[in-house]
Amino acid sequence: xxxxxxxxxxxxxxxxxxxxxxxxxxxxxxxxxQLFDRIMxxxxxxxxxxxxxxxxxxxxxxxxxxxxRFASFQVFGGVVFLIIGLRFVFEGNEAIPGLRGEGAHxxxxxxxxxxxxxxxxxxxxxxxxxxxxxxxxxxxxxVVMMSTLVVLALKRLHDWVRPRNExxxxxxxxxxxxxxxxxxxxxxxxxxxxxxxxxxxxx
Numbered sequence: 651x652x653x654x655x656x657x658x659x660x661x662x663x664x665x666x667x668x669x670x671x672x673x674x675x676x677x678x679x680x681x682x683x684q685l686f687d688r689i690m691x692x693x694x695x696x697x698x699x700x701x702x703x704x705x706x707x708x709x710x711x712x713x714x715x716x717x718x719r720f721a722s723f724q725v726f727g728g729v730v731f732l733i734i735g736l737r738f739v740f741e742g743n744e745a746i747p748g749l750r751g752e753g754a755h756x757x758x759x760x761x762x763x764x765x766x767x768x769x770x771x772x773x774x775x776x777x778x779x780x781x782x783x784x785x786x787x788x789x790x791x792x793v794v795m796m797s798t799l800v801v802l803a804l805k806r807l808h809d810w811v812r813p814r815n816e817x818x819x820x821x822x823x824x825x826x827x828x829x830x831x832x833x834x835x836x837x838x839x840x841x842x843x844x845x846x847x848x849x850x851x852x853x
Contacts, residue, residue: 657777705778724845727768735835
């Protein structure tokens, strides 16, 4: 049971729906609930499919197909998240729309890089190694769906609270955005260091 919970908790932590709200705040404010549900559903399907593939094949994609080390992916992913973290620091929540596309492409833009990233892919690989080819996909589906349901519930809460107490919502978003910048930046540096360490040990 513990071995099942560890990868599940790791993936849920990396998909933290409370921080995910900050990435999606412009959609929270502009998009009706029903349309937001459809966008999140498509993003969830895309993300789940990618996580399951990596859980089943591990780093074989990098080693055999791409002929690149997983460490290289970690370094690149860390650089991407470092840029996102820096934009958060200097631009605040205004940085978010520039990180995603608009219109028909918004679901894919939420999936990558908001949901799919070096951390969540690494957690999926870990789940595949620890839980096996049957249990790992099941755990991934459950965790991603739980995270998505929390985001949808927060969207409803946002729509209910904002007309009644807009300053409270704005203070929450501002505070959470600053925390997100620190978390994203710290995680980005850790991913770069982990990738460099992995590269050094396998050079």
